[in-house]
Amino acid sequence: MEPMINGTAYSWSQIEIRFNNIVQPLSGVSAIEYMDTQKAEFNNGANNMPVSRGFGNVVASGSITLHMDDVEQIRAAIPSGRMQDLGQFDVIVTFEHPDSGKNVVHTVKNCYINENGNSVSQDDTLIEKSYPLNPSHIFWTENLLIGLGKQI
Numbered sequence: 001m002e003p004m005i006n007g008t009a010y011s012w013s014q015i016e017i018r019f020n021n022i023v024q025p026l027s028g029v030s031a032i033e034y035m036d037t038q039k040a041e042f043n044n045g046a047n048n049m050p051v052s053r054g055f056g057n058v059v060a061s062g063s064i065t066l067h068m069d070d071v072e073q074i075r076a077a078i079p080s081g082r083m084q085d086l087g088q089f090d091v092i093v094t095f096e097h098p099d100s101g102k103n104v105v106h107t108v109k110n111c112y113i114n115e116n117g118n119s120v121s122q123d124d125t126l127i128e129k130s131y132p133l134n135p136s137h138i139f140w141t142e143n144l145l146i147g148l149g150k151q152i
Helices: 068-076
Strands: 015-019 029-044 050-067 089-096 103-111 128-132 137-139
Touching: 029 089, 029 137, 050 068, 050 103, 050 137, 068 128
Parallel strands: none
Antiparallel strands: 015 089, 029 050, 050 128, 089 103, 103 137
C-alpha cells in the first residue's frame, strides 16, 4: 500500500447511523459498538495434542449511546414511551469515505432494546444513555451473511 499524503481515514465525522424503522438518521449518537464472536475449540484425539478445531455458534452483541434529545424523540413515537416497546429494528451504520467515495455499510440485524431509563448527575452538560442492542447477527458486507452468500 502506498503512503498517502494528507489522505483521509475513516472517522467518526463520516458515520451515519439510522434505525430502519425511523426515517431520519440519528444525530445524537455519541458511541456505537457491535461485534460478533464464534466459539472455537481444539478437539483432542488419542493423545494429548489437538487433532482438529471445532466451531460453535456465532453470537452478536452491541450497544448504542444516545443523547437524551434522540431518546425522547424515539419515546415520543412509542405510545407507552418505553424503549422496550420500540420493537425489533435494524441499525444501519454507514461510513462515507470522502476521498474514495466508497461507502462501507454494516447492518446490525434484529436489534431489541430491553431496558429503559436515564442517568443524570449534577453539572452534566450532556445527558446520554447507553442501551444494549441485543442483535441476532451482523451483516459486514453488502448485506450478505458471510458463508451463506445470500441475503437474509
